[in-house]
Amino acid sequence: MQYYTVMGGASPPDTSKTTKLERYNSYIRRVNSTKLLQASSKLLFRVTLLVALILIFFFTLNYPPLSSADNHHIHSTNHFLASAFYGSGAAWEKQVRHSATPRRPNGFSVLVTGAAGFVGSHCSLALKKRGDGVLGLDNFNSYYDPSLKRARQNLLSKHQIFVVEGDINDAELLNKLFDIVPFSHILHLAAQAGVRYAMQNPLSYVSSNVAGFVNLLEVAKSADPQPAIVWASSSSVYGLNTQVPFSEIDRTDQPASLYAATKKAGEEIAHTYNHIYGLSLTGLRFFTVYGPWGRPDMAYFFFTKDILQGKGINVYVTQEDKEVARDFTYIDDIVKGCVGALDTAEKSTGSGGKKRAPAQLRVYNLGNTAPVTVGKLVGILESLLSVKAKKHVIKMPRNGDVPFTHANVSLAYRDFGYKPTTDLAAGLRKFVKWYVSYYGIESRAKKEFHSSTNEHTDD
Numbered sequence: 441m442q443y444y445t446v447m448g449g450a451s452p453p454d455t456s457k458t459t460k461l462e463r464y465n466s467y468i469r470r471v472n473s474t475k476l477l478q479a480s481s482k483l484l485f486r487v488t489l490l491v492a493l494i495l496i497f498f499f500t501l502n503y504p505p506l507s508s509a510d511n512h513h514i515h516s517t518n519h520f521l522a523s524a525f526y527g528s529g530a531a532w533e534k535q536v537r538h539s540a541t542p543r544r545p546n547g548f549s550v551l552v553t554g555a556a557g558f559v560g561s562h563c564s565l566a567l568k569k570r571g572d573g574v575l576g577l578d579n580f581n582s583y584y585d586p587s588l589k590r591a592r593q594n595l596l597s598k599h600q601i602f603v604v605e606g607d608i609n610d611a612e613l614l615n616k617l618f619d620i621v622p623f624s625h626i627l628h629l630a631a632q633a634g635v636r637y638a639m640q641n642p643l644s645y646v647s648s649n650v651a652g653f654v655n656l657l658e659v660a661k662s663a664d665p666q667p668a669i670v671w672a673s674s675s676s677v678y679g680l681n682t683q684v685p686f687s688e689i690d691r692t693d694q695p696a697s698l699y700a701a702t703k704k705a706g707e708e709i710a711h712t713y714n715h716i717y718g719l720s721l722t723g724l725r726f727f728t729v730y731g732p733w734g735r736p737d738m739a740y741f742f743f744t745k746d747i748l749q750g751k752g753i754n755v756y757v758t759q760e761d762k763e764v765a766r767d768f769t770y771i772d773d774i775v776k777g778c779v780g781a782l783d784t785a786e787k788s789t790g791s792g793g794k795k796r797a798p799a800q801l802r803v804y805n806l807g808n809t810a811p812v813t814v815g816k817l818v819g820i821l822e823s824l825l826s827v828k829a830k831k832h833v834i835k836m837p838r839n840g841d842v843p844f845t846h847a848n849v850s851l852a853y854r855d856f857g858y859k860p861t862t863d864l865a866a867g868l869r870k871f872v873k874w875y876v877s878y879y880g881i882e883s884r885a886k887k888e889f890h891s892s893t894n895e896h897t898d899d
């Protein structure tokens with residue numbers, strides 16, 4: 441090693457200082473880079489933790505950050521993902537259990553599928569109000585505006601009814617729900633509804649009304665105890681039947697639409713599960729149900745919207761220029777019918793997927809027993825809204841519609857006292873009142889509407 445004196449004439453350049461300085465600098469650089477590394481890994485860890493916490497928060501709340509405009513496909517991918525996460529959340533399980541627990545002695549514990557739908561939300565509220573436990577299930581698909589379904593969900597949650605976001609085709613999710621709750625009943629209202637849409641999207645009917653129903657029955661048959669099941673069939677199963685009024689013994693083997701065919705298939709499938717597994721099954725043939733919180737795809741609903749907006753409406757007549765008519769049935773009457781059917785449903789008889797004894801199998805009409813023409817329906821709306829409709833009378837397109845429905849409800853009356861009490865004018869008044877409070881009203885029609893409703897006594 442060479443040493444140089446600091447003092448002295450022509451001494452060699454003093455490199456000792458520079459070398460030390462370089463060493464010191466490199467030491468500082470090393471220290472700094474280690475510190476930087478430590479700091480950035482700390483930051484990374486915190487960010488990861490934060491993201492994980494946010495994800496857990498959303499999934500356990502059963503409220504994935506989906507926009508209301510999500511389409512069906514995005515939805516179905518998400519719900520499988522979501523159900524996997526929901527199923528593991530203790531908070532989620534607590535919500536499920538709490539919602540499904542009855543608050544009256546011998547109360548039911550009901551799984552309501554399609555709970556964010558029109559009939560589903562009304563029935564859920566009615567059951568909860570009398571002390572039954574209610575757990576909702578709904579896939580919030582975008583067949584019609586999902587924001588209306590979310591609004592119904594909010595209403596239910598105010599009454600301590602929890603709606604699980606999931607699909608009836610998701611067996612894993614259904615099994616999970618049955619693991620948590622020994623449901624005494626299923627009120628199965630989830631379905632692809634609408635007669636004419638079946639020509640646009642036929643497979644959605646097969647997926648919900650056939651595959652989804654079978655999936656639900658598969659889970660129900662294996663559940664212990666097996667629940668009793670009440671489910672929504674449809675007046676459309678009468679199809680081209682010409683016997684009036686329609687009675688449960690009339691033929692139902694001539695469906696006019698794929699929708700009707702899938703509902704009829706449901707009735708046959710119900711027979712099979714009753715026969716093989718001892719499931720107690722009751723099908724309810726609803727006749728054109730209408731009322732507050734209704735479905736925007738139905739004529740009375742979009743007629744109201746279009747009349748208020750000054751748009752034209754199509755009023756169908758038959759190929760022979762006869763008026764078409766429906767046995768329009770008010771929602772409160774339908775709810776009473778559903779509750780009556782649940783109350784008189786006998787227990788399923790199977791266990792462990794095996795039938796032990798014959799079980800109950802029923803089908804009922806739930807209608808109003810008083811058909812009204814579509815022309816008359818429009819007339820009632822015109823007078824309630826005080827706006828003249830721009831009517832285009834056209835021949836009914838050949839899209840699965842039937843010209844006429846009329847229910848004979850004597851069977852439902854005999855077995856659970858079903859007796860509809862709301863006529864179309866009274867029911868539509870309640871609907872219009874709700875519609876205006878929910879959507880507001882176009883200013884042009886507003887003044888006229890208020891002066892007309894002030895003349896009516898409020899319900």
Ligand SMILES: O=C(O)[C@H]1O[C@H](OP(=O)(O)OP(=O)(O)OC[C@H]2O[C@@H](n3ccc(=O)[nH]c3=O)[C@H](O)[C@@H]2O)[C@H](O)[C@@H](O)[C@@H]1O
Pocket residue numbers: 633634635673674675676726727728729737738739740754755756764765766814836841843
């Ligand atoms: O009773 C039933 O089983 C069925 O009732 C309704 O089906 P629908 O009776 O066809 O109800 P809307 O679509 O509201 O039609 C009501 C009436 O208005 C008529 N209509 C419909 C649309 C239109 O633009 N113009 C028109 O005159 C139809 O021909 C029908 O006579 C529901 O949409 C089905 O889901 C349900 O299963």
